[in-house]
Amino acid sequence: MSHTILLVQKTQAASSKTYIECSSVAVAMDEVIKMYEDYLKNKYPNKERIEFDVNEVLDMVFNLPDCAALVLDTRSGTYIPHDKSWIQKQVVVRAQSRAR
Numbered sequence: 001m002s003h004t005i006l007l008v009q010k011t012q013a014a015s016s017k018t019y020i021e022c023s024s025v026a027v028a029m030d031e032v033i034k035m036y037e038d039y040l041k042n043k044y045p046n047k048e049r050i051e052f053d054v055n056e057v058l059d060m061v062f063n064l065p066d067c068a069a070l071v072l073d074t075r076s077g078t079y080i081p082h083d084k085s086w087i088q089k090q091v092v093v094r095a096q097s098r099a100r
Contacts, residue, residue, distance in 0.1 A: 004025050005079065
């Protein structure tokens with residue numbers, strides 16, 4: 001498990017920048033998926049059940065003004081930066097593992 005920091009900017013406003021500390025890449029990807037779930041819950045507050053496809057989560061990541069992940073490399077003790085494309089790939093991996 002590698003400590004992971006998600007850096008997210010949800011809107012064009014600089015004040016929307018935030019970070020989320022996670023114990024692993026898997027937990028960080030769960031947080032990305034949860035961001036989309038929360039968006040849908042806010043958009044459809046009266047729906048009891050909300051279903052979505054992983055491609056919708058990938059689109060959300062793509063459309064964020066900024067999104068990156070810093071993953072701890074335990075050998076060097078430094079954080080390795082990753083971009084949206086890497087996050088999208090990791091979301092797919094996580095979604096597949098959750099579906100099993």
